[in-house]
Amino acid sequence: MKLSDREYMETVKVELLKKVDNSYRITIGKGLFPQIVKYIADSNYGKVAVITDTNVSKLYGKKLLSILKAKKVPAELFSFRAGEASKTREVKAKIEDALTLKGFKRDCVVIALGGGVVGDLAGFVASTYMRGVPFIQIPTTLLAMVDSSTGGKTGIDTAYGKNLIGAFYQPETVFIDVELLKSLDRKEMLNGIIEMVKHGIIADKKYFLFMRDNIDRIYKLEEKILIKAIKRSCQIKKEVVEKDEKEKNIRKMLNLGHTIGHAIEKASGYKFSHGISVGMGLVVETKIAERLNMISSIESQRIIDLLTKLDIKIKFSDVDIRDIVKNTLFDKKNTAGKTNYVLPLKVGKVAIDVSVKEKIIFEVLQQST
Numbered sequence: 001m002k003l004s005d006r007e008y009m010e011t012v013k014v015e016l017l018k019k020v021d022n023s024y025r026i027t028i029g030k031g032l033f034p035q036i037v038k039y040i041a042d043s044n045y046g047k048v049a050v051i052t053d054t055n056v057s058k059l060y061g062k063k064l065l066s067i068l069k070a071k072k073v074p075a076e077l078f079s080f081r082a083g084e085a086s087k088t089r090e091v092k093a094k095i096e097d098a099l100t101l102k103g104f105k106r107d108c109v110v111i112a113l114g115g116g117v118v119g120d121l122a123g124f125v126a127s128t129y130m131r132g133v134p135f136i137q138i139p140t141t142l143l144a145m146v147d148s149s150t151g152g153k154t155g156i157d158t159a160y161g162k163n164l165i166g167a168f169y170q171p172e173t174v175f176i177d178v179e180l181l182k183s184l185d186r187k188e189m190l191n192g193i194i195e196m197v198k199h200g201i202i203a204d205k206k207y208f209l210f211m212r213d214n215i216d217r218i219y220k221l222e223e224k225i226l227i228k229a230i231k232r233s234c235q236i237k238k239e240v241v242e243k244d245e246k247e248k249n250i251r252k253m254l255n256l257g258h259t260i261g262h263a264i265e266k267a268s269g270y271k272f273s274h275g276i277s278v279g280m281g282l283v284v285e286t287k288i289a290e291r292l293n294m295i296s297s298i299e300s301q302r303i304i305d306l307l308t309k310l311d312i313k314i315k316f317s318d319v320d321i322r323d324i325v326k327n328t329l330f331d332k333k334n335t336a337g338k339t340n341y342v343l344p345l346k347v348g349k350v351a352i353d354v355s356v357k358e359k360i361i362f363e364v365l366q367q368s369t
């Protein structure tokens with residue numbers, strides 16, 4: 001570039017071309033607390049912050065803390081009121097201040113012990129505290145085990161929507177202990193099961209059929225079956241995340257069932273659980289695919305039969321279909337005014353970025369009532 005006589009400049013280039021290795025291991029088993037404590041003790045962190053919610057604190061937080069202390073690991077418990085309503089900037093700031101007051105420095109580690117709310121919030125705290133400290137996920141709900149603890153999405157909600165502020169920040173490791181599910185109720189189990197079925201539809205027919213044939217054994221927490229299923233879900237999610245960590249393209253496939261699902265959840269004023277809403281979202285999105293001749297009626301029926309078996313049929317009389325359609329238009333995955341869907345092509349294969357007309361959504365929803 002040629003400068004005029006009146007102009008002059010020099011530049012300094014900051015070269016930070018990096019090769020990063022954010023790989024980590026997910027360990028799945030039972031009775032893992034001693035292993036977890038050994039891992040932490042061997043890692044020589046400065047101080048350990050166990051972040052949890054009020055329910056999980058009583059169930060497992062205090063126990064984990066006492067094992068850590070018995071091994072002479074300096075640790076403190078930080079707990080906030082259980083529930084999505086705590087996934088806010090305010091609660092994040094309170095935890096950060098408490099960490100500072102208790103003398104947590106750059107060499108500390110954050111342990112996220114809890115469901116998806118704890119994982120998202122504690123992970124986001126770890127991503128910004130002292131410009132980033134390591135964190136470990138110990139998921140305690142089935143949903144967190146098969147979905148939120150892997151993949152590095154962390155964040156909080158605002159008054160304008162869910163997960164609007166956050167960071168991609170991968171955990172250092174994940175420990176999944178199925179014994180922690182003993183205290184989880186059936187409704188929370190279903191939230192996880194729906195995501196597992198979703199994984200089957202996205203990527204693995206064999207796994208989908210395995211889930212179909214073993215639902216009761218999963219509810220009964222039969223260890224071998226449960227561990228096998230959780231492992232397969234984690235593998236499917238990790239394969240997707242490895243190819244597209246920041247959700248530029250194929251990671252979107254994990255949103256199957258969620259465009260309609262989130263819209264139903266919101267239209268019900270969050271009266272319907274995430275699992276029920278996404279389960280219904282899977283049914284409706286499968287019917288949309290069938291309507292667009294993208295999936296055969298045999299494959300479509302296979303999906304709908306399993307979801308029916310899971311008893312996820314909701315009463316559409318409780319929600320206004322027009323609200324559901326309106327909510328899909330505000331879905332954060334939309335770009336340039338188009339509502340983009342992930343739709344099943346068969347069990348084990350999906351298409352992403354399918355633009356669907358509002359009229360079709362409305363008609364399929366009406367037929368689903």
Ligand SMILES: NC(=O)c1ccc[n+]([C@@H]2O[C@H](COP(=O)([O-])OP(=O)(O)OC[C@H]3O[C@@H](n4cnc5c(N)ncnc54)[C@H](O)[C@@H]3O)[C@@H](O)[C@H]2O)c1
Nearest residue numbers: 055082115116117118140141143144147148153180183184
């Ligand atoms: N980061 C991601 O990739 C990702 C993916 C999916 C969902 N999420 C987020 O996850 C959150 C939902 O997670 P969730 O369904 O785990 O909800 P949650 O964390 O609110 O847990 C549900 C309830 O179960 C209780 N609980 C947790 N473990 C328990 C146990 N072992 N026994 C008894 N009770 C227990 C909790 O205290 C809470 O009351 C949402 O905020 C969602 O946005 C994140």
Ligand SMILES: [Zn+2]
Nearest residue numbers: 195258274278
């Ligand atoms: Zn979900």
